[in-house]
Amino acid sequence: xxxxxxxxxxxxxxxxxxxxxxxxxxxxxxxxxxxxxxxxxxxxxxxxxxxxxxxxxxxxxxxxxxxxxxxxxxxxxxxxxxxxxxxxxxxxxxxxxxxxxxxxxxxxxxxxxxxxxxxxxxxxxxxxxxxxxxxxxxxxxxxxxxxxxxxxxxxxxxxxxxxxxxxxxxxxxxxxxxxxxxxxxxxxxxxxxxxxxxxxxxxxxxxxxxxxxxxxxxxxxxxxxxxxxxxxxxxxxxxxxxxxxxxxxxxxxxxxxxxxxxxxxxxxxxxxxxxxxxxxxxxxxxxxxxxxxxxxxxxxxxxxxxxxxxxxxxxxxxxxxxxxxxxxxxxxxxxxxxxxxxxxxxxxxxxxxxxxxxxxxxxxxxxxxxxxxxxxxxxxxxxxxxxxxxxxxxxxxxxxxxxxxxxxxxxxxxxxxxxxxxxxxxxxxxxxxxxxxxxxxxxxxxxxxxxxxxxxxxxxxxxxxxxxxxxxxxxxxxxxxxxxxxxxxxxxxxxxxxxxxxxxxxxxxxxxxxxxxxxxxxxxxxxxxxxxxxxxxxxxxxxxxxxxxxxxxxxxxxxxxxxxxxxxxxxxxxxxxxxxxxxxxxxxxxxxxxxxxxx
Amino acid sequence: xxxxxxxxxxxxxxxxxxxxxxxxxxxxxxxxxxxxxxxxxxxxxxxxxxxxxxxxxxxxxxxxxxxxxxxxxxxxxxxxxxxxxxxxxxxxxxxxxxxxx
Ligand code: HEM
Ligand code: SF4
Ligand SMILES: [Zn+2]
Numbered sequence: 001x002x003x004x005x006x007x008x009x010x011x012x013x014x015x016x017x018x019x020x021x022x023x024x025x026x027x028x029x030x031x032x033x034x035x036x037x038x039x040x041x042x043x044x045x046x047x048x049x050x051x052x053x054x055x056x057x058x059x060x061x062x063x064x065x066x067x068x069x070x071x072x073x074x075x076x077x078x079x080x081x082x083x084x085x086x087x088x089x090x091x092x093x094x095x096x097x098x099x100x101x102x103x104x105x106x107x108x109x110x111x112x113x114x115x116x117x118x119x120x121x122x123x124x125x126x127x128x129x130x131x132x133x134x135x136x137x138x139x140x141x142x143x144x145x146x147x148x149x150x151x152x153x154x155x156x157x158x159x160x161x162x163x164x165x166x167x168x169x170x171x172x173x174x175x176x177x178x179x180x181x182x183x184x185x186x187x188x189x190x191x192x193x194x195x196x197x198x199x200x201x202x203x204x205x206x207x208x209x210x211x212x213x214x215x216x217x218x219x220x221x222x223x224x225x226x227x228x229x230x231x232x233x234x235x236x237x238x239x240x241x242x243x244x245x246x247x248x249x250x251x252x253x254x255x256x257x258x259x260x261x262x263x264x265x266x267x268x269x270x271x272x273x274x275x276x277x278x279x280x281x282x283x284x285x286x287x288x289x290x291x292x293x294x295x296x297x298x299x300x301x302x303x304x305x306x307x308x309x310x311x312x313x314x315x316x317x318x319x320x321x322x323x324x325x326x327x328x329x330x331x332x333x334x335x336x337x338x339x340x341x342x343x344x345x346x347x348x349x350x351x352x353x354x355x356x357x358x359x360x361x362x363x364x365x366x367x368x369x370x371x372x373x374x375x376x377x378x379x380x381x382x383x384x385x386x387x388x389x390x391x392x393x394x395x396x397x398x399x400x401x402x403x404x405x406x407x408x409x410x411x412x413x414x415x416x417x418x419x420x421x422x423x424x425x426x427x428x429x430x431x432x433x434x435x436x437x438x439x440x441x442x443x444x445x446x447x448x449x450x451x452x453x454x455x456x457x458x459x460x461x462x463x464x465x466x467x468x469x470x471x472x473x474x475x476x477x478x479x480x481x482x483x484x485x486x487x488x489x490x491x492x493x494x495x496x497x498x499x500x501x502x503x504x505x506x507x508x509x510x511x512x513x514x515x516x517x518x519x520x521x522x523x524x525x526x527x528x529x530x531x532x533x534x535x536x537x538x539x540x541x542x543x544x545x546x547x548x549x550x551x552x553x554x555x556x557x558x559x560x561x562x563x564x565x566x567x568x569x570x571x572x573x574x575x576x577x578x579x580x581x582x583x584x585x586x587x588x589x590x591x592x593x594x595x596x597x598x599x
Numbered sequence: 600x601x602x603x604x605x606x607x608x609x610x611x612x613x614x615x616x617x618x619x620x621x622x623x624x625x626x627x628x629x630x631x632x633x634x635x636x637x638x639x640x641x642x643x644x645x646x647x648x649x650x651x652x653x654x655x656x657x658x659x660x661x662x663x664x665x666x667x668x669x670x671x672x673x674x675x676x677x678x679x680x681x682x683x684x685x686x687x688x689x690x691x692x693x694x695x696x697x698x699x700x
Binding site: 004034035037038054247248285286427431432433434435468469470484485486487488493517518575577 | 603605606607608609610611612614617619622623624625626641643645646648664666669671
């Protein structure tokens with residue numbers, strides 16, 4: 001039996017949702033018939049609008065998909081202006097105030113408290129400035145991710161930015177690919193650092209070299225224009241399929257033994273998305289992601305079906321990849337992230353700034369937009385660690401830029417605990433969440449910074465907090481993974497976190513192992529402090545945390561964790577899900593605001 | 600009179616007659632021999648898998664974890680509450696629920 005969501009999608013979905021959305025916006029929130037609300041909320045996702053959770057009736061999260069995290073000059077200012085004007089609601093966050101933007105783990109931007117009647121004006125302003133919410137949520141091509149500094153990175157093997165732009169143009173608003181069984185997350189990376197995080201996407205293109213011989217066909221012969229290595233091998237991409245972290249079923253994308261030249265990426269990507277459209281499971285949403293199809297079929301059958309039914313040229317076998325050079329989120333080596341000052345190909349610099357848990361107030365967004373214009377080209381880019389990157393800063397402007405007061409808050413050289421923090425949305429706005437996340441992670445990071453010293457040679461330590469198993473904060477690929485749970489403390493239910501250790505990407509990615517379960521949230525900072533003490537005391541010389549975890553078994557690791565109350569205080573231990581807004585003075589559901597009046 | 604039942608928001612809510620009524624993230628005491636061996640499981644409700652109705656009792660299959668023993672999995676049909684005259688009344692959150700066999 002098809003699911004409700006499939007039924008709703010088969011009635012109206014994709015581009016055509018827009019007209020109805022605008023009609024509802026015109027007539028007001030209450031014009032959506034009660035018995036059609038769930039169907040329309042599901043369809044609105046395709047246009048980037050996600051109705052916020054119970055108690056916040058009539059308010060929406062709005063997601064802007066910025067391909068590869070690239071904000072062209074001027075676009076960040078537009079985001080800041082929209083946040084300032086429209087992203088204010090009845091709830092005020094005690095850390096971030098009103099009107100903020102969230103930079104996400106998939107290089108997108110989320111605004112909250114958006115009211116339906118404002119949507120046409122917001123869309124108009126976004127679209128006038130080359131931004132869009134199309135397919136930012138829903139069952140289709142999501143925002144395409146990659147190395148955010150594509151085209152500029154000194155470590156680049158191939159420039160993936162034109163490829164991503166091309167894919168974005170072809171597959172956004174494309175009716176043939178508008179209604180897939182589930183979300184479809186694509187990563188295209190041209191740099192040798194692994195910063196596109198292809199391994200955890202449904203479809204990944206990763207840089208690879210291929211000797212194109214006499215019988216291999218003409219692919220890549222002329223288009224790669226001198227790109228290539230010293231052997232004259234062509235540069236293109238290897239293809240992996242079926243990664244994803246959600247639902248306690250994490251998978252790394254599987255190698256399907258295909259190399260493509262850049263100009264054929266759209267054919268292969270479109271072929272695989274069509275394969276998913278036709279063969280993915282529409283009966284059971286929990287089994288719908290392509291990762292489960294790859295489980296069932298195996299990589300070889302995916303390749304064979306792609307070859308026989310979806311492309312009209314002979315696929316090449318996989319080329320020589322550069323995975324041994326991957327450092328991003330790898331847990332050791334240089335460039336675990338893109339924070340700090342780095343060389344661009346053209347001699348200028350890109351400067352990665354740390355945004356704690358990805359959230360920035362509108363005033364700061366606007367100031368950052370000014371600084372990007374003053375010191376760089378005006379362009380700003382977003383990383384998959386919820387951080388921002390100012391590009392095109394010339395050497396002679398660098399010192400002055402680094403002295404700007406805004407950079408005290410968004411530092412290019414932050415404490416390891418500030419730098420390593422990633423957190424999802426959590427109970428503040430999200431229905432699925434079991435615990436509060438962003439404000440808690442801010443408190444954790446500040447407490448750890450003040451109270452814990454890492455060994456002197458360790459300057460990065462990643463702690464990712466997700467409110468549930470959907471894993472939006474990518475917890476399984478961090479040094480310390482935290483995931484929302486409940487437990488009882490002195491008999492009463494409290495918010496708790498499962499603790500996993502030693503995950504990361506790199507050449508040989510590995511998911512964190514869940515070693516300690518249901519630690520009451522107020523004992524988590526103490527647990528991390530004790531863990532780091534044990535690590536410092538027992539590590540081999542120069543050993544990374546990830547390597548340290550790898551050589552211990554789960555019981556040993558569980559013993560290192562040692563949950564403990566400290567002077568850390570957690571004001572969100574009670575069930576924040578039962579509130580209409582966790583930080584409101586009168587937070588019970590009975591005090592929830594009424595739906596915003598149309599104005 | 601038919602009752603409209605739905606699992607919404609990727610498993611976060613049970614909706615009865617177009618109103619979100621039962622949410623994830625609660626702790627329930629459940630007699631669930633198919634999930635674990637505890638006499639009484641202390642179940643963190645993480646996700647609703649499916650919803651149905653037996654006479655006037657609304658029931659759901661739940662993915663979650665027993666925090667008494669650590670077992671994780673999907674339960675059989677757990678009663679959530681009753682529909683009377685089109686109105687849903689949830690069972691008391693602290694009540695013991697018994698999986699239908
Ligand atoms: C209203 C808030 C949100 C809801 C309801 C939501 C819902 C979900 C769900 C249901 C999944 C599971 C995916 C699946 O199996 O298809 C998921 C995964 C994910 N979401 Fe969210 N999400 C929200 C906010 C966010 C935020 C704030 C971010 C980024 C910071 C984000 C990024 C991701 C990522 C990266 C995954 C990865 C897991 C995967 O690919 O399997 N989402 N989200
Ligand atoms: S991980 Fe769970 S709680 Fe966090 S934003 Fe995603 S769906 Fe919500
Ligand atoms: Zn049990």
